Amino acid sequence: MMVPGGIRMEHVLFSLKTFGAGILAYWIALQCGLPNPYWAIGTVYIIVTPLSGGTTSRAVYRLAGTVLGAVMIVVLVPNLVFSPLLLSLGIALWCGLCLFISMLDRSPRSYVFMLAGYTVALSGFTLVQVPETSFDVAVARVEEIAIGILCASVISRVVFPQQAGPVLAHRVEGWLDNARTLTRDVLTGEADSAVLREERHKLAADAVALRGFTDQVDHEGAAGRVMADRMAALQQRMIAVLPLLSEIEDLLAALGRDATTSVDRSTILERVVHWLTPGAFDLSAAKAETDALLAEIDQDRAHLEESARDWDVLLALRLTGRLKDLVEVWADCEVLRSDLSSGEAHTLRRTLATRHRQGRELHIDYGIALRSALSVVIVTLVGCGIWIWSGWSYGAGIAQIGTILCCVLAAMDNATPVLRKVVTLMLIALGAAFFYKFAIMPMVGSFYALAAALGLVLIPAGVLLAVPATWIMGFQVSVNLIYMLTLDNQVSTNFNAFANASLATFGGVALAMITLATVRAVSTEWSAARLLHSGWRAVADVASGARQIDPELIAGRMTDRLGLIAPRLALLPAGSEVQENDILRDLRVGLTVLELQRIRREMPRRDHRLLDDLLDQIATHYQQGTAGLAKRKEAVAEALDRCLNEVLFEVGPASSRLRDALVGLRSGACPGLAPPTFTRPARSLIA
Known part of the structure; x- marks a missing residue:
């Protein structure tokens, strides 16, 4: 046998x-x-x-x-x-x-x-x-x-x-270990982009598979239901890791490993890598260590804010923000992982589990x-x-x-x-x-x-x-x-x-x-392209304001699509349309557009024009598929640069949030395009 x-x-x-x-x-x-x-x-x-x-x-x-x-x-x-x-x-x-x-x-x-x-x-x-x-x-x-x-x-x-519980716990441990390795590779630049992308796809597929295991644990009595609740919370944070790593990799590539700004990026990257080293994360001392690292990142961000008029500085500022988010998400993962073994129930776990249950939507x-x-x-x-x-x-x-x-x-x-x-x-x-x-x-x-x-x-x-x-x-x-x-x-x-x-x-x-x-029967490429295009339609709907959706819902749904596409990618021929697209970038665009929609609601109505034009360009870009893709990217970049130019010389929390979101949107929607040039505008976008 x-x-x-x-x-x-x-x-x-x-x-x-x-x-x-x-x-x-x-x-x-x-x-x-x-x-x-x-x-x-x-x-x-x-x-x-x-x-x-x-x-x-x-x-x-x-x-x-x-x-x-x-x-x-x-x-x-x-x-x-x-x-x-x-x-x-x-x-x-x-x-x-x-x-x-x-x-x-x-x-x-x-x-x-x-x-x-x-x-x-x-x-x-x-x-x-x-x-x-x-x-x-x-x-x-x-x-x-x-x-x-x-x-x-x-x-x-x-x-x-x-019991399914120990099996699921073991698989989650493996997922987190693989995610830690991927994070270190992204931050240190020890792997090329193709390998990093393949690893992200594998992690997305594994995250989708873990949901089925969680349902099995939920049928193992009262103890199983408690464990499934904890797993749901942990998986909600696990999903957030992937788009962060995708953007950090793009930002590092755009800056260049040897580029210099007013902040020594190598130092902060080394600090985050050390913080992530297995064995270095002691949960009993985690809060103090994490707070110290976050304070250091905030200090670097404050330093960058003083000279945020140059594109490289803006990219570095966005990078430090993403690193801060990564540290916070990973700290949550470590706390939730400890809950699985210790039996404790942190407030974080209860909050995330509730949001996860409410927002658990899969691709349909x-x-x-x-x-x-x-x-x-x-x-x-x-x-x-x-x-x-x-x-x-x-x-x-x-x-x-x-x-x-x-x-x-x-x-x-x-x-x-x-x-x-x-x-x-x-x-x-x-x-x-x-x-x-x-x-x-x-x-x-x-x-x-x-x-x-x-x-x-x-x-x-x-x-x-x-x-x-x-x-x-x-x-x-x-x-x-x-x-x-x-x-x-x-x-x-x-x-x-x-x-x-x-x-x-x-x-x-x-x-x-x-x-x-x-x-x-449909071809593998047709099925994968259909999944990709459904993600594009979701981003277009968010940009046009046709759909009101929670960020965690779109993150879960887009990650689910990536998990469904991942097994098909190995079967596709070289040069396939799907192979050349990255659904995690689309997810990042969708999340950033949601942030722009929130900022827009806080702005005076007279200042909506440029932002509305940008959102229209994003919606059109994702509605029209692959036809004229290069020209549409340039049109999106032009609209983005106009908004950036308007807000760049303004100060204040609202301007900083808008500027940061625009930089993130440009790195996700227009990768590889030439950096923008800025001139002081006649009037500001933020009054």
């Missing part, structure tokens, strides 16, 4: 626990006289994960989805069974609606809506001939799945439980969700059409399997390669099911013998389930074997039924493959 890194004891233990839970669920379902007890053991293998919190999370959502689907079975089948076309249309539209909602949610609870959809397809079509049994079948299906869920959850929590793509829903509707209707037209009693299996695959694979850009692999694995499961059904089952004389026989395949498959790299292989072999055997109260050796059901299964796979390839 090829398992990356080799088979470890925890893999075997997980497999034995899963097999034990499955056999227990099957035995209980048999004792209760349920019509399809194999659903109980199948549910166990569908929901289990090595972490008890993940199993509980899936269990809760699967049960909720099954109940909702069962309700719709009772609503649709008896009322529409008189018309096969209306019933097919009703089930197809319901599956499409559920998948559409599921795609918009993008949190673990989206499984509720997806399952509610294909549960109706999976069970509803089998009731066409006996609609009067809809309620009994729906109740039995909920009971069978509930038994599987209960057995999997209890054994996962009681027998050598593996209505177009992709609609295409995915449309693919499910088409598969269901075509599968039903084949069934009705052919009169083949097993034809419902085509619609059932096709619908399930379209739902499960909806989030993929192109599911065809995965479906090809699924076909191979299903053939392996089919061969195993055939051998069991016609060679082993006739010789099985007791429940214990059956359990031993199933263990020959399910235990090795469970080992594969425990390893992410081989999960799909273990899942397909175990789940397909269980459902192909249809382990009822009596062993069936009807070859005709087995052959017809298997043919319908592979027909459903073929239909799903054709539909997904023609309706849903």
